[in-house]
Amino acid sequence: MTAGTRKMNPSKPPRLRIGGLVLVGLLQAAPAAQAATPAQLPLLGRVANPAAPNIVYTIDDSGSMAWRYMPDSVSPWTGNDRWWISFHPHDIRSTHESFDDDKPDSLKLFSTRTKDLASARLRSSSYNTIYYNPEVRYQPWFRSDGTQWPQASSTAAKLNPNRDTWGTVNLEGTIKYTGPLCTSGENSGSVTCSKVTNEDVVPATYYQYNGGGFNSAANFTRIHIKDHESFSRGGARTDCTPVAGTSNHTCTKAQEFRNFANWFVYNRTRMYLAIAASSQAFSAQSTSLRVGYGRIGKTTSSTIDNVGAKTLERGVRIFSGADRTAFFDWLYAAPTSASTHLRRALGDVGEYYSTIPRTLPAASPTTS
Numbered sequence: 001m002t003a004g005t006r007k008m009n010p011s012k013p014p015r016l017r018i019g020g021l022v023l024v025g026l027l028q029a030a031p032a033a034q035a036a037t038p039a040q041l042p043l044l045g046r047v048a049n050p051a052a053p054n055i056v057y058t059i060d061d062s063g064s065m066a067w068r069y070m071p072d073s074v075s076p077w078t079g080n081d082r083w084w085i086s087f088h089p090h091d092i093r094s095t096h097e098s099f100d101d102d103k104p105d106s107l108k109l110f111s112t113r114t115k116d117l118a119s120a121r122l123r124s125s126s127y128n129t130i131y132y133n134p135e136v137r138y139q140p141w142f143r144s145d146g147t148q149w150p151q152a153s154s155t156a157a158k159l160n161p162n163r164d165t166w167g168t169v170n171l172e173g174t175i176k177y178t179g180p181l182c183t184s185g186e187n188s189g190s191v192t193c194s195k196v197t198n199e200d201v202v203p204a205t206y207y208q209y210n211g212g213g214f215n216s217a218a219n220f221t222r223i224h225i226k227d228h229e230s231f232s233r234g235g236a237r238t239d240c241t242p243v244a245g246t247s248n249h250t251c252t253k254a255q256e257f258r259n260f261a262n263w264f265v266y267n268r269t270r271m272y273l274a275i276a277a278s279s280q281a282f283s284a285q286s287t288s289l290r291v292g293y294g295r296i297g298k299t300t301s302s303t304i305d306n307v308g309a310k311t312l313e314r315g316v317r318i319f320s321g322a323d324r325t326a327f328f329d330w331l332y333a334a335p336t337s338a339s340t341h342l343r344r345a346l347g348d349v350g351e352y353y354s355t356i357p358r359t360l361p362a363a364s365p366t367t368s
Contacts, residue, residue: 052290056291057282057292058293060340061335062297063337067083067269067270070128070129070130086107087109088169088203089179091159091169110123112201113222116185117215117216117217118183118184118190124206130267131206134256138267139266140266141266141275154261155172161265170203171204174200175201177201178199207223208222232250239255269336275331278331282319287319290319291317293312293314293330296341298311298313307355311341312348312349313330316356
């Protein structure tokens with residue numbers, strides 16, 4: 001987000017000057033207040049009547065949060081085709097709500113060939129930073145009580161963990177695919193998409209970048225998980241067997257498939273990744289917080305704590321009980337259909353903080 005510069009209107013006195021005059025007037029009217037002893041304990045550290053931190057969590061629910069790549073620049077396209085980039089033949093449905101239906105002819109599936117630079121780039125975490133990284137242990141989403149969603153199945157991986165109606169796909173083995181396929185040359189990232197018949201596509205594939213630059217497929221090694229019985233991994237892969245005397249681990253084929261499935265189900269899009277990280281972070285928080293939340297794409301005003309507000313969907317409340325559970329349920333269902341109203345959303349939250357009552361009810365707020 002880029003901060004803008006606000007020009008001062010010379011016809012109006014600066015607010016700081018007004019505030020200073022009011023402060024001077026108060027001090028002159030009440031000299032005893034100047035002699036008051038300042039508090040000797042920080043607000044957040046005092047035991048008696050501590051101040052609860054107030055957090056408004058605002059999620060980006062714009063359409064680009066459905067994309068399966070990051071940053072934007074790694075896409076071969078800048079137009080509508082970028083919405084349909086996919087890494088599984090049956091991942092046809094875009095998670096962008098505006099395109100929430102099956103459109104096989106729009107699919108931009110990238111191959112799993114060896115000498116295909118565009119596929120090597122997009123299926124490598126060194127280039128596409130949210131693609132599967134075998135050195136990361138991928139986790140299911142977290143619940144409000146710190147437990148997690150089920151481990152993903154590599155033979156029945158959900159396309160949307162929060163919508164069973166989207167169905168499941170098989171990540172193991174080889175698929176004989178007929179349909180549109182996007183490919184490039186060995187030393188050119190220029191992409192051509194055309195229909196193929198009986199193309200071998202191996203969903204659980206990643207490309208290991210070996211250095212030397214991103215301009216040649218020769219600088220990548222294609223890895224099919226199905227072709228290996230074990231994998232040598234680093235210290236982060238605690239789901240696998242430790243190697244004695246080192247920080248490394250050895251993963252079996254089954255463990256690698258499971259990790260790939262957890263990435264695919266819970267982390268393969270920007271939104272899924274945001275939900276994964278946010279649910280883990282908030283599940284570890286105590287009930288001493290007060291949490292509210294909203295979406296940058298919420299452009300209609302509703303009444304939150306007797307304040308008309310866009311962006312916000314719930315005002316700050318003690319992070320426990322039904323309010324805690326409601327936050328997680330809301331997070332799991334976050335859509336991806338809006339525009340990117342970053343500055344307006346930040347302003348909405350500021351307006352909420354500046355006008356809410358000083359004493360909020362303990363129960364869930366009423367919205368309308």
